[in-house]
Amino acid sequence: MNLLLAPLIVSLISSLLASLIVIVDSIVNNYGEVNININNGKKILKVKGGSPLLFTLASQGIFVPSACGGKGSCGACKVKVLTDVGEYLPTELPFMSKDEIKENIRLACQIKVKKDLNIVLPEKLFNVKKYKGKVISLKNITHDIKEVKIQLSDKIYFKAGQYIQVVIPPYGKIKQSTQRAYSIASPPSKNTEIELLVRLVPDGIATTYIHTILNVGDELEIIGPFGDFYLRDTNAEMICVAGGSGVAPIKSILIDMFEKGITDRNVWYFFGAQSEKDLFYLELFRNFEMKWKNFRFIPVLSKPQEPDKWDGEVGLVTEVMARYLETIIDKSLPKEGYLCGSPGMINACESLMRKFGIDKVYYDKFA
Numbered sequence: 001m002n003l004l005l006a007p008l009i010v011s012l013i014s015s016l017l018a019s020l021i022v023i024v025d026s027i028v029n030n031y032g033e034v035n036i037n038i039n040n041g042k043k044i045l046k047v048k049g050g051s052p053l054l055f056t057l058a059s060q061g062i063f064v065p066s067a068c069g070g071k072g073s074c075g076a077c078k079v080k081v082l083t084d085v086g087e088y089l090p091t092e093l094p095f096m097s098k099d100e101i102k103e104n105i106r107l108a109c110q111i112k113v114k115k116d117l118n119i120v121l122p123e124k125l126f127n128v129k130k131y132k133g134k135v136i137s138l139k140n141i142t143h144d145i146k147e148v149k150i151q152l153s154d155k156i157y158f159k160a161g162q163y164i165q166v167v168i169p170p171y172g173k174i175k176q177s178t179q180r181a182y183s184i185a186s187p188p189s190k191n192t193e194i195e196l197l198v199r200l201v202p203d204g205i206a207t208t209y210i211h212t213i214l215n216v217g218d219e220l221e222i223i224g225p226f227g228d229f230y231l232r233d234t235n236a237e238m239i240c241v242a243g244g245s246g247v248a249p250i251k252s253i254l255i256d257m258f259e260k261g262i263t264d265r266n267v268w269y270f271f272g273a274q275s276e277k278d279l280f281y282l283e284l285f286r287n288f289e290m291k292w293k294n295f296r297f298i299p300v301l302s303k304p305q306e307p308d309k310w311d312g313e314v315g316l317v318t319e320v321m322a323r324y325l326e327t328i329i330d331k332s333l334p335k336e337g338y339l340c341g342s343p344g345m346i347n348a349c350e351s352l353m354r355k356f357g358i359d360k361v362y363y364d365k366f367a
Ligand SMILES: Cc1cc2nc3c(=O)[nH]c(=O)nc-3n(C[C@H](O)[C@H](O)[C@H](O)COP(=O)(O)OP(=O)(O)OC[C@H]3O[C@@H](n4cnc5c(N)ncnc54)[C@H](O)[C@@H]3O)c2cc1C
Pocket: 067, 163, 180, 181, 182, 183, 184, 197, 198, 199, 200, 201, 202, 203, 204, 205, 206, 207, 208, 227, 245, 246, 248, 364, 365, 366, 367
């Protein structure tokens, strides 16, 4: 019992100490105006010191990815810092590889701007903007997934598969605004209206807000686009695996390919779900199958509720994919993997794909 409680108590004491340090630091220290030099002088920002780098950059219209809203729990806000800003914090280390530590990659939400800084940012981040949006449709498409359509004040230019961050305002007991990442489910051709698929996470801050508080007509800010999950311009056969809210970026990619007439590529789409109640958009994907000669749609249920009526595949999506790769899909063609969903599903699919010699595997882990 004591062994179980000890890490909890240590973590409580560390977070209390961390909060105390922040409060004392803000009272005692006044860092005044400091310069942030980005990409060797490409941009120089004059800012007030004292806040985390992530929020300081955002206040200047530069948005670094952040899937947890700056809590230090997603690892998305990595930035190369050329200036010495001190030891790594315990909150940063779990997200850093040895190579990243050698290169001085830091979590922008965890390091504070206290003096002049030199940093390196990918150029594409300069195109990321904040958009005002209005919710124009909210639809429950399964028992736990809501389809959210947002009309934007400005056009957004993105690649199919990329994601945006939704700004969640304070509500109820949540006293601070926060942000969460959601993949765009609509294609880039719709650039003033985007669609998201949001799965309700019990007690989750953003998903509780979106599922239970947000209404049609409400305003909602988004920031984006972000991410490296998009279609690679090759002829390789595509092996896609996604179920639940992971369908969002795959749907965007497939509609985009269809609209652009990229229908000569072979696509195998494995839609993993637990039971019939977790399936959706079947008509859309079946329709692709009819119109797109090389598109195969394979819904897989791990626990069908009505096994007698279900005539599709049964089992874990990994097992079914392995069987197809072993016995049905032509082994001689080059292949790429496109995966989206929970880290567990992605890790299992990725290692399986590698066993089958698929070494180009692209994914977004919804962690
Ligand atoms: C690139 C990317 C794309 C994504 N795309 C999508 C998408 O298209 N659709 C989608 O639905 N999701 C997507 N996600 C996931 C999404 O960003 C959120 O992580 C998810 O919706 C949960 O957010 P939340 O605020 O509701 O939960 P959070 O409040 O972040 O909570 C997550 C879990 O942690 C628990 N928790 C929270 N705080 C504490 C605490 N203090 N102590 C202990 N436990 C706690 C909660 O109970 C909950 O179970 C994506 C993530 C990434 C990184």
